[in-house]
Amino acid sequence: MKKSFKNRVFEVVSKIPKGRTLNYKEVARLAGNEFAYRVVGNILNRNKDPKIPCHRVIRSDGKIGGFNRGVGEKAKLLQKEKIVLF
């Protein structure tokens, strides 16, 4: 099974510890290509798997960014996790 970048991103994001947020660039770097940060958001957007805490992935600006189900939901999850936007 060849792990595509998409699969890599899923694994990395699913490995994000609770209470920790990573920006798309970091996820992309851990996935193998720090220059593919756009793909990270792209993949998560087209693949809303409930097993993936994609809400822990935020922009490097410290902003929530966006969410396929609504930014409000993502903000809610972040607050629920007591995640502090670094």
Add this chain to the structure above:
DNA sequence: CGTATGACGTGCA
């Protein structure tokens, strides 16, 4: 197979 997209990031006005 080829084209267009996208939950970004950075720079500049």
Add this chain to the structure above:
DNA sequence: GTGCACGCCATAC
């Protein structure tokens, strides 16, 4: 400090 535009990559259709 805020807003706009460009550029980068992989995925989806």
